[in-house]
Amino acid sequence: MSARPRLGIFKMASCDGCQLQLVGCEDELLAVAGALDIAFFAVATSKKDDGGRYDLALVEGSVSNEEQLAHLLDIRARSDFLVTIGACATSGGIQALRNWRDVDEMIRVVYATPSYIDTLATSTPIADHVPVDFELRGCPIDKGQLVELITAFLVGRRPAIRDESVCMECKRAGATCVLVAKGDPCLGPITHAGCGAICPRFGRGCYGCFGPKERAAASALAAHLASGGVPAEALVRKLRGFTAWAPAFRDASDALDEG
């Protein structure tokens, strides 16, 4: 037996995209596999959860049914350091849009046999249910940040994952601001960094998929965009994207919705 820390990668309601980022880290994956005992990683290996403890648990996805909630409580109880990965796990994800709707009615409309569907009325972030030691944002998460998180865990440093605006990365990268120079509504100023400002670097406004940064002044940005002629519905849609249920975005979009 090795004394390598045990890593478990678990999933709730999600698309697997975040877990696949780890599979995509081909170069680093070998080093990770050498340094950690990857004890559970359903999308990549066939090993079953052996019911043991995890030193590091990465949890993808939101809580959207009772079964997931029970699973989550079990994982938390068996994990020393639990990290939520991705927009679903950290904010409820795109599926949290249903939180503004009547779920029963949607089920009736969408599914041929509504009785097969077992779901909670809301899709909620992991931190609403259990204590979380660290959050890795993004839809999907950024490979570089994932490797940094794992390395920092192993080496014992505070992960260099900065809670600052996307603008900070955008300016460091030398990209031209699409909001100022093109008038593109961009959520960068209120969005948590980590993506490397990839959308602005390709000339598009930020979609906010890393969720709100600390002190995200979503209403102040919305008020400015509205004064520049962006209609309220468009702003609501913009804020209700991948991280719609994150409080800073949710509150601002609700305020706009109510007019």
Add this chain to the structure above:
Amino acid sequence: MQFLERAALDALFDALRAEGRAVLGPTVVDGAIRLAPIDGAQDLPAGWTDAQGPGHYRLRRGGDATFDGYVVGPDSLKQVFFPSKETLYRAERRADGKLGFSPVLPDPGASAVLGVRACDLAAARIQRAALEGGPYAEPRHRARREAALIVAVNCTRPGALCFCASTETGPRVTEGADLVLTERPDGFLVEAPTQAGRAVLARLDTRPAAADEVAWVDDAMREAAANMGREVDLDGLPEQLFGRLDHARWKIVAERCLACGNCTSVCPTCFCSTSEHPSSIDGDEASRVRLWDSCFTEEHAYIHGGGFRPRTEDRYRQWLTHKVGAWVAQFGTSGCVGCGRCIAWCPVGIDLTEEIAALRQGEGIAALPAPPAHACATDEDLVPRAATVTRVERESDDVVTLHVAVDEGLQGVLPGRFCQVSLPGIGEVPISISGGDGALLEHTIRAVGRATDALCALSPGDAVGIRGPYGRAWPLEALAGRPVVVVAGGIGLAPLRGALRSMIARPDEFPEVHLCYGARSPADVLYAKELLGWMEVPTMHLHLTVDHASPAWLGHVGVVTRLLDARSVPAGASAMICGPEIMMRFTVERLAQLGVPDERTWVTMERNMQCATGFCGRCQYGPYFVCKDGPVFSFDQIRFLFGEEGY
């Protein structure tokens, strides 16, 4: 002054290339005029013009000027001399367990930067003062700066957001340029204030300018100065801003401000940075990377246990009171050169000229103390020296004292100063000198976070990195001859221990020393054995208290200020204090009641630190950088700001 035909502009590129220079200049990229490598006159934004407003920047076709159709874009010389991200050093763990640190220093080839405006040359001077003009000089900045030849341009058509006439930094180029061009429809009037500029000029086919052309330049400059899009009154501003820290405007602007950091990123004088410690997965190879930071981020003001500037109004106020306030005391000039970038590139269009005008309306004036003068500038490459832990003493559950031998020895090891103590891949943190001399350092460390946890877990023989020592020591010479009261809370005893040892060793100069020390509990009392020994020292008087007593504790219980009375604070005493800020605040007030004046009360300040040398801006505190102007201050130097929420 010479005249260069418009058609001969390509010859300038040839002349620069003939000197082996890579040319950077203004060029259109993604809808803005950026500073980028260019090959010839065809890459310049001829025929482009910019429209700028608060939160607004658009390029359109218009006119046929090469330089005069537009003013500054988001880039400045800051990008060239102080890149947004760079590796400072690499560290490796060698097979023998020792650490090897190797500096990463740039080897910039000769370059030329074309089209630089007067405001940006003033900004480069100001950045140089911050990065090379303090007690330390940053060699990376200097190397890049020295490698660049500057071809500047006089602005004949200032933009809507320009106000360099108000800041006295333009529109005419008066400093920092090797060549200066003034554009006319038919060509360029060229001046060459430096030898390097004259060498380039000699390669060009020019003719002497006619007297009316020379006069035209003067007229054009006068006209430009009268045509600024904005203006600002900086007169007496530092005193006004610091006298109006509770002005209603701070809250008003904070309702719009997104705390995004765009303003500081585009500002050509802002120089704050932070650092990261990336490593390989096994931690054996690591480096330290410096990157642009902003006082609008939460982390900027973080120290263990919380941030000093949680609210957006704190951050905006921090920025503006530094930029156009404390900057003057620190660098002899405002930090604003009137370029207007922060207005254009603020996503919500906050206009500092408007904010300044609003803040001038109000009451309140506060004089700013001057920071101490520093002997100039030893090179500081920010690279630690390899060191070895020789002994570990456990002081309490969460505190250890490391004895550290630095391979090359250290100069200037004095109580009150501190070192940056590092573990590659984990971090680098400021830790006071709690004892020792040049060969052997003592550091007493409380485990509160990742870096201090790892340091507290070290064993004899383990390797660490040390840089320093930095900062100002306790002024023992100034304290000699009077009774001294030393007030310490918790880990705050660490930076005082060396001073206490010195005072005990010099009983003639320090005939009466009182140590008033408060710890959380009896088990948290530091240096217990040494304290017992001090009880036997005739010149030393010990007064101890704990917050939470144990059954065996017979001493005082309660806060440390309760120890301060006429007995422990003799008439004519001076004081030295170190502990949490709230404890220091109450202590200073109590000492004042007992007759110790501010100028004989010395305190040590704690702020987030990355560089310890005045480069990173993290520890800026009013007119000071705590790292180089402190951490030890006499209280009269900081009273005006001490305890002010948000600083």
